Amino acid sequence: MWTEKCVREFDHIEAVAHNGGRVVTLFSGGLDSFYLLWRLSHHPGLExxxxxxxxxxxxxxxxxxxxxxxxxxxHVHAERAAVFADEFVAPAIAAQATYLGIHPVSSSLSRPLLARAAVELADEVGAEVVLHTANRSQNSLRRLNTSIAALGFDGHFGSPYELDAISRDEKQAALKKAGFPDFANRSHSGDSNLWCREFESGLLDDPEWFPVPEDVYTWTAAVPPGEQEEPEKVTIDFERGRPVALDGEPAGLRELIGALNPRVGRHGLGRYSGLEHIDSGEKVLEVREMPAACLLLHAYRQLESATVPAETMREKVSLEQSWTREAVEGRWYGSLRAAAQAFVMSVAERVTGRITYRLDRTGMTVLSLEAPDALYIRDRDAWERATARSALHFSTA
Structure with missing residues (x-):
């Protein structure tokens, strides 16, 4: 008899549902989450x-x-976009969080927040079960499970898809028969937040051939034939490591990212594809568009180089990888991520300044860097004369 608290297949739900009770399930409205909801409806005693x-x-x-x-x-909607920007994306910018240099991390940042919202709702309504829909080929499985456990939830939790490998066709057929035909034409899975739009599975399964349909993209839509986007300038202000203004206009981080995604994306910047390892070591293909992330991570490093001593930056690079690894592996609520972030954010205290870019189809070109406490030299000849005089005076004193 199944007695563990981790839900890994639909039979496990049967085992915890026979006495009724309350269940919280993360719901995106996609195929997997809708199919799970349909299966839960077979237990009339569940709330x-x-x-x-x-x-x-x-x-x-x-x-x-x-x-x-x-x-x-x-249905319960928990609005957490501002929290996501402030608590999860902001430190990711400072930590230069990219997966093995391939793409900025994205869903890794949202999973601990989703887990926290689910545990909070479960505590509020007295739910004994928290469910999600990640499967064995999705990194969300370990990220969500690890976060829920770290938050101290003592009920049953997990995903029935971990051990029940139900195909997309089977789910679509079951929902169509149940009176929900709208899922029949969904050819891939998607996940989106203010930092990223991400796609996987279905027609994107095979890394050896994955022609991505252009209509998948929104922020980085291709320029129609015969048209050409004009180059534009973009200026971003940072204060103590945080983006605070766009083109001289103050903006919160959520609003600033929202404004940059279409502006940067219209120049074709911010598309990524790459392989990411799953828990068993194999790798799966994921496609992303992240134009604001593309620019902000680059801008941060440029201003950091202008304001932070080189040895400090060298040390920080290794801590960045520790921070990113902990986020990717789902250990957001662990002590190592917190310790790495403390170092990263202490360095961020120096990162204040302004950077201006020229954006066009050739890429991002830095036009200017300005920092009030800069370490850069603006006039090399003047610096050499001044330091030479100082050195001469010191040697003859």
Missing amino acids: VYALSVGVGGDAEYDDSAGGVARLGAR
Whole structure:
């Protein structure tokens, strides 16, 4: 008999559902989360809360068919976009969080926040079970499970898809038969937040051939034939490591990222594809568009180089990898990520200044760097004369 607290297959839900009770399930409105909700509806004694967490994505949840209510669940929307920007994206910028130099980390940042929102709702409503829909080929599986456990939730939690490998076709057929035909034409899985739009599975399964349909992209849509985007200048101000203004206008981080995504993306900047390892060591393909991230990470490093001593930066690079590894592996609430972040943010105290770019189809070109406490030399001849006189005076004293 199954007695562990980790839900890993649908039979485990059967084991915890026979006495009724309350369940919180993370709900995006995608195929996997809708299929799980449909399966939960087979247990009339369960009181199900479908939780959608707003992290600034272009579609926080899709319930155009009113399926949540039709399946007997209560929909709860928790708005966390500002929290996501301030607590998760801001330190990722300072930590230069990229996965092995291939792409900026993205969903790794949202998973601990989703887990926290789910545990908070479970505590509020007295739920004994917290579910999500990650499967064995998705890194979200370990990130969500590790975060839920680290937050001290003592009920049952996990994903029934971990051991029940139900195909997309099977899920689509079951939902169509149940009266939800809208999922039949979904050819891939997607995840979005204010920092990234990410795509995987379906037609993007095979790394040896994955022609991405152009309509997948939103922020980095291609320029129509015969048209050409004009180059533009973009100026970003940082204070103590945090972006605070765009083109001289003060802006919160959430708003600034939202404004930069289409501006940077229209120049074709910020598309990524790459392989990311899963828990068993194999690697899966993921496609992303992250134009604001592309620019802000570059801008931060440029200003950091202008204001932070070289030896400090060298030390910080190794701590950046520690921070990123802990986020990627789902150990956001662990002590090593917190310790690495403390160092990173102490260095960020020096990163204040302004950077201006020229954006066009050739890329991002830095036009100017300005920092009030800069370490750079603006006039080499004057510096050499001044330091030579100082050195001469010292040697003859």
